[in-house]
Every structure is written in structure tokens, then in C-alpha cells.
Amino acid sequence: MSQIDFESVTKVYDGDVVAVDDFNLTIESGEFLTLVGPSGSGKSTLLRMVAGLEDVTEGTIAIGGETVNKLPPRNRDIAMVFQSYALYPHLSVRENMSFGLKRSTNLSNDEISERVEEAASMMGISDLLDDRPKQLSGGQRQRVATGRAIVRKPAVFLFDEPLSNLDAKLRKHMRTELKRIQQELDTTSIYVTHDQEEAMTMSDRIAILNYGELQQVGTPREVYDHPANLFVAEFIGSPSMNIFDVRYESTGDGTGRLTGDIDLEIGDRAPMLEARETDRFKIGIRPENIHVTRDETSAQGVEVFIDLIEPLGRDDLLYFSLDRESSEQIVSELDVEEDAESGDIELDDHKAFIEADSVDPTRERIVLTINTQDVHIFDAETGENVMLEEPKQEQPASTT
């Protein structure tokens, strides 16, 4: 019914700033798709183009089969939840919610008020209908903003980072609620966020963007387990994937080993590396796939320096480095980063989940084991995932 098609959509600002580059994607009717990427990746621009708030420079966007490039926002049958909520400050909650219905439908006042009550009870804001936005808390405003969108029963919901102004606890609660409402209404939704955790928990599919280019589209599981490239691998997952520089050394008999930051036998995956022109690779290992070695003499073990152990409750998070020097540097950087507001510490260090209290924090070194099967291997130049050449990954309508 309300499938959304992007065909070679490009957005260029001021003649030379490319915000979105040749974006192709089909969002199925009723699907919850998340656009995720760092700031400036073009995700909000894409959403605003769907809403009709930005012109499309090239390509077409179609909603329900109808090209909407030239349609004004009011004729697109969409509803949008803004990051700032954009509630009309001079109107009560009830008036805020009925504003769109009055403008865009011929419903009688009774029907409108019925719809508003229904949406309000769905969002749990029935008691607030006569309040002004100023009187509401952040969480309540968010609910009103969502209520204002669902009351219209549009073909498409657009969410522009709707939860980023809430505190962490409320954010987690609201994301479950948003997902529940979307499922209940079965409305096609595009959700923009820079928070990969939100993307993972809410989406049917995730589209990851960087510098205006689509990197990968897939279910949360697909993009987590089979990242198309180094960018996706590092962006998805928290804490992010550990990346090591390595070289491939062929032993001549169709197999070989990786040497460099860490040394690994790669067994049956050698042919895929042999096929590459380069011998320089980056390997990625998720923190949960690194284990403390019981038997410290094991051949697959990697000896590392312990920087810090953070107790997380169920597990501990081990920060480690490969040599003494960077180890000291990281510890000092960690102190600096502590007061940084965003939780994403981008340090050139490595992390592993370890069993709680399994390692004495006063120890200097430790031996870790990495299972070769859990290792992602990326071309060091192109960043492509070398392992994806196996036909196990289906990439619906992806462009990269």
C-alpha cells in the first residue's frame, strides 16, 4: 500500500556539497526501516526529502507507487516526529493533536475529538489534553509529538531522532513503546538516528549511511553478523569491533596465516584472501568473541597488556593493548575522555568481554584466545568485507 521507493536519489546543496549520493532503496509497506549513520551522513536529508521539506536534486522518491518529488508536504500523506518535537507552543495538547486533522481532513469535530482521544489513550496522555506544551516534561512532550503523528493515520511515519532529547532510561522505554505502536498500526516508518543501539533494537531493517552513501541494508542480525565493510563493522555494535592490521602470508599450499598486530591461522578461509590483489588486511573481532585463555601455552593465544577492567555487572569489560607504550597512553586518554558527554569513546584501544572477576586487575599481561571463525576480514584499502564473497549474504536492493 505505502511502499516507499528511492531511485537514484541525490541531493546536492549549494551546487557542490553532496549530501546524498545515488541512493536506491525500497521500503516495504508496513516495514520499520532505520537510517543510521554519523552526523553529516545524509540520513536526515533523506528523511526530509521524503517529507517534502527538501527538494530532490536528482532521482525520484515514490510513496505508494506515486512519485512525490513535486508534491508539497501536506499532500504526501505523511506524519513526522521531530527531534525538537515542534509542538505548537500556543496550542493545548488537544489542539496540537487535532491541528493536522482539521487542516487535512473533512472530519466533523466529533470525529476529530474521538480520534484525538483514541490516540491520546494509546500514548497514555489522556490526562494532559488540556495542558500547554510548556507545562509538560520532556517525556510527555515526546508522547504528544508521537500522538500528533499517529492521530492522522498517515501512510508513512517519519521519525527524526525523536528520542535523542530524552534521558537514557526514558529513551529505552520509549523505543519499546514506539516499536509497539508501529507494529500495532502497521504503518511504513522511516526512523533516523545516530544511535546504533536504537537502530538495532527497533528496526525491521537498518540502512547504514556514511558521507551520503548507502553502506549496507539488512536486518539488525545481518548487519551485525555480516557487515559489508569496515565502516559498518565499526559503527554497529557497542562496544565497537576490535580492528587489527595484518598481512596475509601464503604458505604456498593454498592456505596461509595472518601476521601483524596479531597472528592467526586462517585455515579454510585462505582462498578468499588468495584471490585478493593485496596482502594487507584489517581483521575485526567483536569484544564478545575474545576469551581469556585458560591454557596460557596455547598456540592461538595472543599476549596483551591490561589497561583497565570495567565491571559491567554480568560481565567485565577488559581494555587491552598490544604493546606497553600504547597501553600507558590509553590509560591517560581514558581519564580525559571520562567527562566527554557522548558515551562513544573513540579510542584506539581494544576491548573484550570477560567473565566477571575472572582476571586479577593488578596483573599486567594476559593471554587471549580468538576463534578464527569469529574473525571478520576486510580489505585494508577498500574496506570491503572479504568474507562476504560467499553467497550467504542477501543484500536487498543495496547499492554498494
Next chain:
Amino acid sequence: MATETDPQHAPETGSESESGLLTERYVELGKAIGFHALLWSLVTIVLFPVLWMIVVSVNQIAFDTFVSDPAAWFSDASMSAYDQMVNETRFLTWFTNSAIVSVSATVVSIVVCLLGAYSIGRLHFRGRQTVATFLLITQMFPAILIAIPLFLVFRDIGLFNTLTGLVIAYVAFTLPFAIWMLRGFYENLPTSLEEAAMIDGCTRVGAVFRVIVPLSAPAIATTAIFTWVLAWNEFVFALVLINDPDKKTLPPGMSEWIGQYSLNWDLLMAGALGATLPMLVIFFFLQSYIVKGLSEGAVK
């Protein structure tokens, strides 16, 4: 310096702290007195002319006589100047003209500057910045410099000696400042509000009138008052563009009294008070809006 006032007691720590407390209170008191003295003397300086207008309007008196013998002023007080003003002069006609011109100029100027400020503050079109700058340039010329050519133009197109002409002149003169004032407000208003309205089914113009205008009420009120005050007090244009005594506004009209009635100070002061009254009333009712409007920009 406080503790040194009583050196005998200095070694006793208890009384030292007591006297310390005492001097602290004196310092506080001194500060308060100084502050209020300064404040009220400023208020007096500002309001004294108004007081003097009242004093002179009921009894024409010299300042030193008033100071030496206020009772004499009181015994001779009369409202004759007011009576003369209403019955023997064109004061009421001028007052009406002033009101017509000020209200019309304000209304027209608000409507035009609302849309002008919105387009300059919000829409992205080529030459937007240039238009904004040109608007300011018009403010660099003194009124008298514009008044003469305006007189020539108005005479040729039949607007001379009409209130309409005066309204047009005032709108042209207040518009640039009004636009700049509102534009600043619009630039600070989150765009997402209009976007939400447009998604909710409004056209852009609809979004402006349904969402932006109600929100900018304080800014519009401030702008309106500014325009109104300017039009109400304006002298040069009104003098040059109106010749007919029945079409004059208050400022040039009242200036005729000087000389014509051999400088009747009481009449002049009564007229001045009569002319000030509407402003007092408006400011009294709209002061909260003005304060709000002036502090805009800090809107959340």
C-alpha cells in the same frame, strides 16, 4: 575597616564577631540606602518634566515662585487651559487626525513587515541579504532630507495635504526598522514548527498565519508600539506634507500655538499632556508585552 573602629575590644574574640555582625548590617543598610537614593533620583529626573507639565497646565507659574510658595500655586489653580484647549482650538481635530494616521500606519506597517520580515528571515532567495542591507540604508538619511523630495512627489500625485499620504510616508519610514526587529525574532524561531504545520496540512502561508504569527505576538506588539509612537510623535513629515489646518496632526498643530496665542504655557502644557495620555495608556496595558518582546531571542 570595620573591626578597627573599636580597638579596645579587639582582643576579645566574642565581641569582635558581634561588632563584625553589626557593621555588616550597617554596610547592608548603607548599600540599600545608596541604591534607592540613586534609583529614585533617576526616576525623579525622568518624571520631573511630566510633573511640571501638570503643574504649569493648571496654573502658569515660574519655577522659583512655585518653590518658594506652593500654596499660591494651589489657590490659583484652574482648568481654564483645558477648557480653552477643547473649545477654542482645533486640538480635538488634530488629536483625531493623529489617531487615524498612527493607527493606520501601525496596521499597514505590521501587515507589510510581518511578511517582509518572514521572507527575509526565513526564505532563501537570491539577494536576500542585499534587500536587508538596503532597508537599513534608508534609515541613514535624516527625515528632513527625505521630507522635501517626498513633498514634491506627493504634490504631483495628489497626496499632499491628505492623511493617506502621511500614512504612506510613516509606513515607508518605520518599515525598515520594524522588519529588522521582527526578522531577528523569526530567525530565532525553530523552523521545525513551520515544517510540522506544513506536514500537518498547511500551505506555507497557512503555516505562517496559523503558527508563526500567534507565536510572534510579543514581537509584533513591540514592533506595533514602536511604529505607533513614531507616527504619533512625528513632526517633520507632518509639517511638510500637511498644510490644511484641519488635516494637521498634533505635533505641528500644537507648534502653531507658540506665537499665535503669545505663548500660553498653560495651554501648551495641557495640550502636551493630552497628547501624552494615549501613550501612557498604551504603555500601561502593553508593558508586559513590550518587556517580553524586547527579551525575545531567548525564546525556547
